[in-house]
Amino acid sequence: MNQILKFHSEPTSNEGLSMNVLCQDCLNANCLIKKNLDKTEMQPFLNKKNLIRCKRNQTFIVEGTPVYGLFFIQKGRVKVGKTGAYLKEQILRFAQAGEVIGHRGFATKESFQIYANALEESLICHFPIETITEMLRTVPGMAFDFMLFFAEELHNSETKVSKLAQMSVREKVIDSILYIHRKFGHTDGKLNLQLSRKEIAHFAGTNDEQVTRIISQLKEENILSTEKRKLVVLDLNELKSEIREHLFYLDT
DNA sequence: GCATTAATTGGTC
């Protein structure tokens, strides 16, 4: 059964978002905490969890601020990115329920090199660094899962680097659309995650005008359509085949 | 309904 936490418990219309969920009751089976919940050594750490309620567009990790914890998405969707030279943006990844955020920083006492921003109203579970460090020292299963997770993350970012360097702009835009399609799903082709042209561009490594142009081309070719600002994939196979050559080398 | 923001399109370098 759910329990209302001591904070964030003011009555609101957003029932689901106003109360915390104990790890025991959480449905995110892929969460690294949840996976190791049955272990007895794990129990003392669980009450160190804090709940962060984010509104749409709210930033909960500010680039350059000291690393103060590790974050897990309980509910909602989030973008993680970096601001480069001349304020140029790069979105590094999108994440949803169960996923970890801020993991790159937890081993060091330095500052976050990324920002994290909620794409929609979200609930974020936060653990202090000291808690996580202690957890990893005392719960081997958890440490192992983290190691596997880091290896996978490294693989993903290596793949991303190659794509940014090797794909044409058209391919990068298509690849990004396919990624959203695959990761967040769709209903009859309509992407379940709506992003602005700018966000797609920042993820793909180009600008919003190029994204608009590519989308217009794809509409001409009847591969894609739009409903207002939402993207609808009409010909998934055609989209996939355009980046086939790359996927032969890069698998994500 | 009006004001603001996002998308589109054309053009230059």
Next chain:
DNA sequence: GACCAATTAATGC
């Protein structure tokens, strides 16, 4: 293919 400008479409209040 990036950046800038003008126009149009969509959304927020």
